[in-house]
Amino acid sequence: MFRKAIRKSIKFVVDPWLRWSYNRYASKDLNIDFFGCKIVVQPRIFHPGLFFSTKTLIYFLKTIEVSGKTMLELGCGTGAISVWAAKMGAEMVASDINPKAIENTRINALNNGVSVKTVQSDLFTNLIPNEYQIVIINPPYYAKSAATIEEQAWYCGVEFEYFHKLFEQLTEKSVDTVVYMVLSEDCDLEKVYSIAKLYSLSMDIVYRRSTILEKNFIFRIATI
Numbered sequence: 001m002f003r004k005a006i007r008k009s010i011k012f013v014v015d016p017w018l019r020w021s022y023n024r025y026a027s028k029d030l031n032i033d034f035f036g037c038k039i040v041v042q043p044r045i046f047h048p049g050l051f052f053s054t055k056t057l058i059y060f061l062k063t064i065e066v067s068g069k070t071m072l073e074l075g076c077g078t079g080a081i082s083v084w085a086a087k088m089g090a091e092m093v094a095s096d097i098n099p100k101a102i103e104n105t106r107i108n109a110l111n112n113g114v115s116v117k118t119v120q121s122d123l124f125t126n127l128i129p130n131e132y133q134i135v136i137i138n139p140p141y142y143a144k145s146a147a148t149i150e151e152q153a154w155y156c157g158v159e160f161e162y163f164h165k166l167f168e169q170l171t172e173k174s175v176d177t178v179v180y181m182v183l184s185e186d187c188d189l190e191k192v193y194s195i196a197k198l199y200s201l202s203m204d205i206v207y208r209r210s211t212i213l214e215k216n217f218i219f220r221i222a223t224i
């Protein structure tokens with residue numbers, strides 16, 4: 001409780017400055033080392049090294065078998081996770097609504113000498129959930145409308161429209177497709193649970209990671 005209050009006040013005080021610094025920092029191509037992969041982060045694409053959620057997904061994936069699995073990263077951003085998983089032997093497909101993220105992912109796959117199939121798609125619109133054994137998602141979760149396609153990396157819509165559409169599409173999946181989604185304690189988890197329930201889906205925590213600044217959870221999404 002006390003930790004949460006301190007954390008919120010720190011974020012509240014420094015947020016505008018952090019946002020300004022981040023926008024400046026992220027206005028050009030950045031080269032980072034991400035779990036042994038050389039990753040270019042192109043301007044305004046979600047930075048996988050700066051936020052806890054992407055790393056939490058990697059730590060989780062290290063605990064399960066990905067080699068030889070057909071896997072989809074839905075909303076791939078730079079494609080850093082897809083490149084890492086392809087290196088680990090997964091048969092990777094990476095999708096995103098943002099064509100610049102698709103381009104960024106292609107460059108990173110090429111630079112790391114791995115094969116990642118890319119598909120531009122609004123959630124599953126151009127994809128079939130049952131073609132994958134594992135689907136991983138690091139969703140946008142702030143309750144605000146995105147003004148640009150880049151802002152869709154952060155904002156899920158005032159009424160959490162992203163989750164309504166995602167969960168509706170996931171009702172079509174078979175039991176053989178396992179879906180994992182990372183969420184932070186900063187997200188309105190109760191709201192997301194309640195939307196999942198509307199579509200008869202359950203969300204069970206299968207992995208947790210805490211840092212001094214944030215707690216992240218990996219949820220397994222299944223049909224009730």
Ligand SMILES: C[S@@+](CC[C@H](N)C(=O)[O-])C[C@H]1O[C@@H](n2cnc3c(N)ncnc32)[C@H](O)[C@@H]1O
Binds near residue numbers: 098121123140154
């Ligand atoms: C939080 S970022 C995560 C990026 C990457 N998976 C990672 O972990 O570093 C969310 C990503 O989802 C994409 N996205 C947002 N809405 C989407 C939608 N409706 N369909 C597909 N991708 C979407 C964004 O463009 C962004 O690249």
